Amino acid sequence: MSGEQQPVRHSTGAARRGRWLTFTLYTLVVLLLATAGGGFVLYTRLNANISSSELYTGTTGSAGVQQADDQGRFPVNVLVIGTDSRSSKANCKLGGACDETHSNADVELLVHVSADRTNITAMSIPRDTMTDLPGCDDPATGESVGERYGQINTSLNYGPGCQVAAVHQLTGITIDHFVLVDFAGVIAMSDATGGVEVCVDNNVYDTYSHLKLSKGKHTLKGEAALQFVRTRHGFGDGSDLGRTYGQHAFLSAAIRALKDRGTLLNPTKLYGVANAATKALTVDEKLSGIPDLVELAGEFNKVDTDRITFTTMQTVPDPENPNRVVPADAAQKLFDTIIADRSLSKDKTAATSTATSSASPTPQATTSTFFSVQVRNRSGQDGRAKRLTRALKTEGYIAATDSSSGDDQATSAILYNGSRQLAQAEQLATDLNMPSSLLATDEEVDAVTLVVGEDWTKGTTYPKITKAQREEALSDAHASSADKSGCVPVSTQNTVTYQGVSMSPVRAYELATDVPDSDA
Incomplete structure (x- = not known):
């Protein structure tokens, strides 16, 4: 903004x-x-x-x-x-x-x-x-x-x-x-808690919240702590959104102190x-x-x-x-x-990287035998269904590529028809590291069907999240x-008013020599 x-x-x-x-x-x-x-x-x-x-x-x-x-x-x-x-x-x-x-x-x-x-x-x-x-x-x-x-x-x-x-x-x-x-x-x-330690990257005086701190680290208690989390004119660009810098920094420090x-x-x-x-x-x-x-x-x-x-x-x-x-x-x-x-x-760890997600799935069977799986490609990337079909066959599944056409799908899914296929779908999800929230019933499928979506364009196990997605x-x-x-960035814009004059909180700090610092 x-x-x-x-x-x-x-x-x-x-x-x-x-x-x-x-x-x-x-x-x-x-x-x-x-x-x-x-x-x-x-x-x-x-x-x-x-x-x-x-x-x-x-x-x-x-x-x-x-x-x-x-x-x-x-x-x-x-x-x-x-x-x-x-x-x-x-x-x-x-x-x-x-x-x-x-x-x-x-x-x-x-x-x-x-x-x-x-x-x-x-x-x-x-x-x-x-x-x-x-x-x-x-x-x-x-x-x-x-x-x-x-x-x-x-x-x-x-x-x-x-x-x-x-x-x-x-x-x-x-x-x-x-x-x-x-x-x-x-x-x-x-x-x-003995106070919460925060840091500001410059002198700051927010004449609205009354927060007044010199550049550096401070341990805040009582009303000084209240002033810090109320401050929006003093941080970032002086807006409501800039105010979240100070709030997140304070809560992070409080959590560290509590632990x-x-x-x-x-x-x-x-x-x-x-x-x-x-x-x-x-x-x-x-x-x-x-x-x-x-x-x-x-x-x-x-x-x-x-x-x-x-x-x-x-x-x-x-x-x-x-x-x-x-x-x-x-x-x-x-x-x-x-x-x-x-x-x-x-x-x-490498758990969320594409390198990890490219490893072959390790079977952890929950049913007595492996079963038929149809694999559909809705990822927008050529060859994804064939790649996963080969990987599943290697692990013992009776896998086949579904060559039907269809629109790309944002999220991958495992489709199953009836309670008999549910256990099979859950086993497949486990072996592919897919959350069970991606399982869905579909009365039109004859066999458990893996739909590869746009969220799974690499590897043969479902990625938790890639760096690019994050x-x-x-x-x-x-x-x-x-x-x-780190230190919260103090606003350098004219976001406060001191003695009737619009100025930056840095300048207001310099001029307000008669106002004690919040942690004084």
């Missing part, structure tokens, strides 16, 4: 809203680590604090149906929602604008935990995204709203289940849980934090107890920080309003990659890894 347009987006209201992308997931992780070693008494004390609500309250459809991988494991998708609600005195004091009665989704972070628990993708959805919104019934108020076109974060006005419906409709991604957090308890949590500091496993020290966190937490009904939350935390904690990838949904300016955005064409590739449970983390999915998505500790 152009530098001229972005800095003006929401320039009036941004300083009044909490930027809770980081603290929402941060709340969950702190809470779960705190309670994991706390025993039954701690569970009992904190359970009563947690509020819950229906996962999906759209008037049509559902939150999606999760697909298992080839070993029967399921990915987990959690919609983390940060709300700008001023429903309590504490939230009012922290967020300002106490006369506001609405409750928008100020931040939306869709967290995908892979079925094999080896990687996480956390995708930010800009709050000012314009899209078609679903109709919803709010179970808390009884209020209903019809289908409409609008800003995606307004769906929270009709309950978190409506926000889930809006994100699912936009992305097509199945959502298993939501976690909603407001302002309360955030300061106590950042203090309990590295043993004090977080001491429930005595963290009980006060967990108590405040649970009071600020609303979850779906399947996560309404501490044991359920701890189990979910365990799934998060299985993933190393270098396998956690932060991204932002690709957008372009809204043709009707340059201060709003709409999904870019590239966003669909990112959505599809998450739906297919394909890792966006850089793999240290780069395509992450194009313009501001991707970063949780194990990186």
